[in-house]
Amino acid sequence: MNDQSGIDPRTAQQEEPFPEQQQDLQPGVTGEMSPRPDHGEESWQGRGRLRGRKALITGGDSGIGRAVAIAFAREGADVAIGFLPEEREDAEVTRDLVDAAGQRCLLLPGDLRDEQACIDTIRDVREGFGGIDLLVVNAAYQKQRDGIDQIETSEIERTFHTNLVSMMVLVREAVPHLPEGSSIIVTSSVQAASPSHGLVEYAMTKSAQVAFMQAMAEELGPQGIRVNAVAPGPIWTPLIPATGFPDDKVAEFGQDTPLGRAGQPAELAGAYVYLASDEATYTSGAVLPVTGGRPF
Known part of the structure; x- marks a missing residue:
């Protein structure tokens, strides 16, 4: 009889309240967070599941994107990271972690709200790696709203464009160059299914991402390209203290889940590795909730 048991998910990561904290501007930065998020720096052990693959991760400098970059690199993929220029310090840390895994890393700064920046990003990955076969659309923007009467059109446009x-x-530009066996993964959110009024336009975009993913899975399946989404719940990333939540909401972040705590970015990485790998050859048009x- 095996007397070993799995890790208790309630206590696998921090379960105490987070210290009250705010960051004035988005994007938030990792260095100002307390505690620092766990991106799998010490825990992720690769098994070669993505050996030889060429990935682009937008928003790959920090948070979920950094955790995915670490995991992909340790699984054998080269990783390009899209990030805003003001996030360079975080991006360079992620690059060092990819380098330490023995994989190539491209840093691609740019504001993806600009169409040309999206076009250039896909081109630069193709030229830098000699191709692309994994696309993780992860960059996002959200801001807490006090009510519909407080939402400015410029903020709606920023959220929708981002x-x-x-x-x-990005998908339009990448698809003509994706070979059979490629995978597109979109970071949606539990907000797509359970929207909060204070994040209304963010929730709308996350729901629309699911519709887009499902439509693309139908369109691209005949080409041998799989398209899926991951739907995170409350995950401790720089986005949280930079969203404008009240101090008590930051301190109690994630404690209203059945597991009683927020998730860490490292706890998302396995979902992306699975969807990117050949273990998921019959998985397309799916939403994988990690909530x-x-x-969901």
Whole structure:
């Protein structure tokens, strides 16, 4: 009889309240967070599941994107990271972690709200790596709203252009160059199924991402390209203290989930590795929720 058991998910990561903290501007930065997120720096052990693959991860400098970059690199993939110029310090840390895994890393600064930046990013990955076969659309913007009467049109446009328009342009530019066996993964959110009024336009974009993913899975399946989404719940990333949540909401972040705590970026990485790998050859058009037990 095996007397070993799995890790208790309630206590696998921090379960105490987070210290009250705010970051004035987005994008938030990792260095100002307390505690620092766990991206799998010490825990992720690769098994060669993505050997020889060429990946682009937008928003790959920090948070979920950094965790995915670490995991992909340790699984054998070269990794290009899209990030805003003001996120360079975080991006360079991620690059060092990819380098330490023995894989190539490209740093591609740019604001993906600009169509040309999306076009240039796909071109630079193709030229730098000699191709692309993994696309992770992860960059996102959200801001807490006190009510619908407080939402400025410029903020709606920023959210929609960051979360939706850039996704469509990146996929449009990448698809002609994706070989059979490629994988596109979109970072959606539990907000797509359980929207919060304070994040209304963000939730709208996350729901629309699911519709886009499902439509692309149908369109691209005959070409041998799989398209899926990951739907994170409350995950401790720089986005959280930079969203404008009240101090008590930051301190209690994630404690209302069935597991009683927020997730860490490292706990998302396995979902992306699975969807990117040949272990998921019959998985397309799916949403993989990683929500701490919240229903999707």
